[in-house]
Amino acid sequence: MNRNVIICRLILENPAVTQREISQELMVSLGTANSLVKDCIEKELIAPGKENESYELLPAGQALLNNHKVDGAVIIAAGFGSRFVPLTFETPKGLLEVFGERMIERQIRQLHEAGIFDITIAVGYLKEKFEYLIDKYQVKLLYNPEYSKKNTLATIYHAMDLFKNRNMYLLSSDNWMRHNMYHACEGGAWYSSSYMEGETSEWCFDFNKKGRILNVTVGGEDKWVMYGPVYLSKSFSEQFLPVLEAYYQLPGTEQFYWENVLIEMLSGEAGKRLPDLSEAGREIEIYINRRPADEVYEFENLEELRLFDIKYQHRSDNEALELISKVFSVKESEITEIRCLKAGMTNKSFLFRIKGRHYICRIPGPGTEMLINRQQEKTVYDALASYDITEKVIYFDGKTGYKIAEFYEGAHNANPDSFEEIGRCMDLVREFHKSGIKVSHSFDFQERIEFYENLCKQHGTIPFEDYPEVRAHMSELFKKLDSLDHQKVLSHLDTVVDNFLILADGRVRLIDWEYAGMCDPLVDISMCAIYSYYNEEETDRLIERYLERTPSIEERYTVYAYMALGGFLWSLWAIYKAFLGEEFGEYTIIMYRYAKNYYKKCRELPKF
CATH class of the missing domain: 3.90.1200.10 (Aminoglycoside phosphotransferase (APH), C-terminal lobe)
Known part of the structure; x- marks a missing residue:
């Protein structure tokens, strides 16, 4: 990580920046910050300003920033978001609103504020829903044809050309950042991190005093964890992308996240999988970007989102949840433990809990109205109602095909x-x-x-x-x-x-x-x-x-x-x-x- 870049950037943004603020940004001691500032002065990157306690960015400092300018961003938005059903049956997770603003639009706006306008969204599931962003924000869409079969390793593989010889942010459409953490220039590759007190099942970082990430483990206690945006520098991608491409070709990596490749490069496992991997490829360099508490959010499920944005406790604007609320005469917040079930060939279904009992809601898939007569299906269920043959149906709409039935605990x-x-x-x-x-x-x-x-x-x-x-x-x-x-x-x-x-x-x-x-x-x-x-x-x-x-x-x-x-x-x-x-x-x-x-x-x- 080139700390001089960050110091020059801070001075460009605020000539009156203090050494204490520099130490806080770099997460180093005040004495170390003082030494780093002196180093920048000696290299004629900056100079003390004419006014007390201010600095001036010199031409060499500006040139350094120009060499580390961010070229653009790729936002991953291809996945289904199964933990947010039934909302994601209709809307991709990144297009869900938080405090009245769609998560992906908030990130695009923050990127624009930082002067980054070359933005590509990697789409797959419900790709058409993102088309409006082309006109609204002049973004580009990149379709991942393997989104339903493979994980994010494949998404980055299909987007590789966007990272080659470029400094790029890599973002997830379903992240929400309280403050704008993007900049026109960055000092080197980093992965955003939040501190988790107590035990956690997240991916945890081990790193040295300078913040270089040494290893990643699954789960830990009182640890800094992978959380939020990523920045990939030109030099990082030059080492990383050939290995990712090789992993994409390996059998058994279909469900790998792109981070799995990084983790195995850090641990040395990549060298075992790929014996021809050069020594340079083994020494991948990426740093931790430790963020303050309550700045970065990755909502794991609808119930977490309800706790964050109270709107979702009362009204989600989702047809299925509104129906369940009406059928059972409960508030939407009382519909809990929502979980996507295995999607059928015709329908989509999810499990939920109300007042201690589980039920299944079936939603007909798109286009099924011309393939299946739902009124006839209702007639069959009505005819069988007095027999112990079918599931116990709580609600059936012969027009829409929506069905709510009891869930049988322990059944297979x-x-x-x-x-x-x-x-x-x-x-x-x-x-x-x-x-x-x-x-x-x-x-x-x-x-x-x-x-x-x-x-x-x-x-x-x-x-x-x-x-x-x-x-x-x-x-x-x-x-x-x-x-x-x-x-x-x-x-x-x-x-x-x-x-x-x-x-x-x-x-x-x-x-x-x-x-x-x-x-x-x-x-x-x-x-x-x-x-x-x-x-x-x-x-x-x-x-x-x-x-x-x-x-x-x-x-x-x-x-x-x-x-x-x-x-x-x-x-x-x-x-x-x-x-x-x-x-x-x-x-x-x-x-x-x-x-x-x-x-x-x-x-x-x-x-x-």
């Missing part, structure tokens, strides 16, 4: 590899199939396939080379199934193991009936098989468990045919979702393989 999803658990699931399926419950709507595979097929064609071409041939095979299966004329019963249609809950007392519940309707009961066996990625032997065992006997050839044909049709339907569904920007990995291919393979198995069965 069925394990497809546990035939004992799957067997109990089949008992429940058989129970509601035989219950005589009816609704007025049906699930029509042929209609749904045509529906998704048309959606895909509206957005582009269906990518499977042999699609026309496979499509003809599906038509063949429809004709055969129609000729069988099986009785229709209320069927779930989405019997994935994640929708079966094994309660703590051993009972089973089947949740999420959004596709349910009247259909051939064997459909639910077929869907359970393909969702569990079962092979033929496992599928036959599943059929026997459901029927409690050996199936007839016709029954096996029916299950196989619906496995083929289900695979075909859901592969089209996944293709359509991909057109909308949602990818589900190999799911599309797996489903299409079920369509082809189980059509062949239908053909191989004896005629009946």
Whole structure:
């Protein structure tokens, strides 16, 4: 860290700066500050001013500042912010307001006040929400295509060119700084730090007397921790970026933060991972920037934000929280322990607590209103209300699809590899199939396939080379199934193991009936098989468990045919979702393989 730069900068900002103020800024003793000022005078960077207790910045000092001028800033804003659901379902975390000002806008304004206008925002999740900043603040946006799969190491990798041969701030969009800590010039690479009294799980610094960071450990007691903005100098980035690029290429680093690379360089672990790493690359130099208490804030969750900004205790302007508040007749501040659940393929859900009990709120994903009839789903739940089959629904809106249900403590999803658990699931399926419950709507595979097929064609071409041939095979299966004329019963249609809950007392519940309707009961066996990625032997065992006997050839044909049709339907569904920007990995291919393979198995069965 070049302390002379900081002294020159302080004098430029305030010629009457005192040595005590210099010592406080540099976090050194008054005697050390006096020696550093004398050194600057001897080097003719500064001179005593004409007035008492003032200094004058000399041309050499100005030249030093020019060499350490900050070129710009990159603000990371690509992530989802799962600990702030449901707010971040609608708004990226950096765009949340604190005291009426969006966090990212506060940082942009502070950068502008310091004379820094070259600002790039690295975006990903809800990237369109940041577009207005281009016009409002003349920022640039950089899209990270891997934001949903990888961590911040990948974000910096995609932004590397912005750091090469430049002095740059690296900021997080969701930080809030009480005071402006940015400057037109900086003395060297640093990481902002706050002091944590007592035990902490944060990343803690070890550093020498000059403030150079020597090591970083996870957790500690009474420690200075990583907290807030970072400054990367040209010389730092020259050493750091090649190592970061090499880490990006290494398997197993997908979930690394960019700081993981720094930490392993400091510890020497990088040299073990990268044997060709030069000695210069091992001696990475970065300093701690110790900040006063209550200056830098990183809000960990909504409840921390509520304590800081009282507005969020009463009104978050979030539709889901406002709904929960109304349904339970409580203040929003009484909705606690909010936690994002695993996002489904169609919906977003979060867990919350009110008056000692946990509940789940489901929010339909964007575009699902044209794919799912929520009024029909409500009709199914109403029909099942008096049976111990589904989750206990507290609230359901047939227009919006918002659903609030009780959370079952100690429950777990069925394990497809546990035939004992799957067997109990089949008992429940058989129970509601035989219950005589009816609704007025049906699930029509042929209609749904045509529906998704048309959606895909509206957005582009269906990518499977042999699609026309496979499509003809599906038509063949429809004709055969129609000729069988099986009785229709209320069927779930989405019997994935994640929708079966094994309660703590051993009972089973089947949740999420959004596709349910009247259909051939064997459909639910077929869907359970393909969702569990079962092979033929496992599928036959599943059929026997459901029927409690050996199936007839016709029954096996029916299950196989619906496995083929289900695979075909859901592969089209996944293709359509991909057109909308949602990818589900190999799911599309797996489903299409079920369509082809189980059509062949239908053909191989004896005629009946």
